[in-house]
Amino acid sequence: MVLRFFIRVTIFSTLVLSPLLLLGQETARDRGRAFATELLTSAKLPGFAVAVSVGDSIVWSEGFGFADVERREPVTPSTRFRIGSVTKLLTAIAAAQLYERGVLDLDSPVQRYVPSFPDKGSTVSTRQLLGHLSGIRHYGRSEFISRVRYSSVEEALGVFKNDSLLFTPGTKYFYSSYGYVLASAVIEKASGLDFLRYLSKEVINRLGMASTVPDYNDPRINQATPYSFDASNNVALDTTFNDNSIRWAAGGFLSTANDLTLLGSSLLKDGVLKPETRRLLVTSQKTSDGKETGVGLGWRIGTDSLGHRFFHHAGVSLGGRAVVMVYPDSKVVVALLTNLSFARIGEKEALLLATMFSK
16 A cells, blocks of 8 residues: 555656756745645635745745634634644654663563553564554544543553454554554653653654644634535534544644644754664564565655655544655655645645755
8 A cells, every 4th residue: 555655656746746846945935825725725625734844944834724714714824733643753753762762672562661561472562563563453433533531541552452463563564543552652651751741841842843732622722623524525614522532642633834844854853863763763664574664663755756755644633634744855844734634635745845845
């Protein structure tokens, strides 16, 4: 599945992206703005935010449409959106920090840190959790929405910890958000801090992501109103309540486009992680038979038609869609956010914008 996606992206970039490489930043902003305006209509987005950074500077940040359609409140660069699985990148950084500090062995059995997690007869490691090679299942059909409040990460493990593995760890790639829930329990035990506290103190604050917070469904938080497609494919207010205490590490955060460029930029410079640790995040893991998965620790890895690597991840949640993409050679980071469930935007659109600003 991962490899098929990269093939589709390569075809798109061959046909559309290459002529845009010569655009200057001002022209790129004009083209990007026109593209974003058209996308707002064609994808039926209530609101949409985009930010692009080059090197250490944000060169374009703008909101389109409405954070709240009924109240006609416009999206601004400070509007928070639900980022879904882009949260996993924060979790991966947290684990990588602890590995770098020598308090987390990525290849030890998870029971070394979380003894309450049952032995499955095969070693499940944190590295496998972060690369979706663990064999732990994903959400069941009825589990995408949760109304249960869990008092701790360890309590949330009870939802899946007694289930059988889907396969022997390391033998297959299978996307698992519950794997990240278990990874957050490992991070808690290895760090000695509550997961949300560790993430806030050691990752979010150190990255300068001042607008990135857990999604407590708190109406006092400035965030975009969630929308979804109704049965007639029209955009409608989504009032579904979803408690994120089951998924803090996997998809439970709010953020802004500017903050997500800071997250992407963390791959490009010293600060939170050393260079060798950053490389670990974006080095493809392999299955036990030697096949590359196209996923490192959290980050997905692609190559465009010109042979340039890029790193990316997307997320979907109730009333939210987010994408972050990093072009390391040109030091370009793109973040896209919208307040619509299953919005028709993704890596293809982020790749287009990233290439507009690449030199």
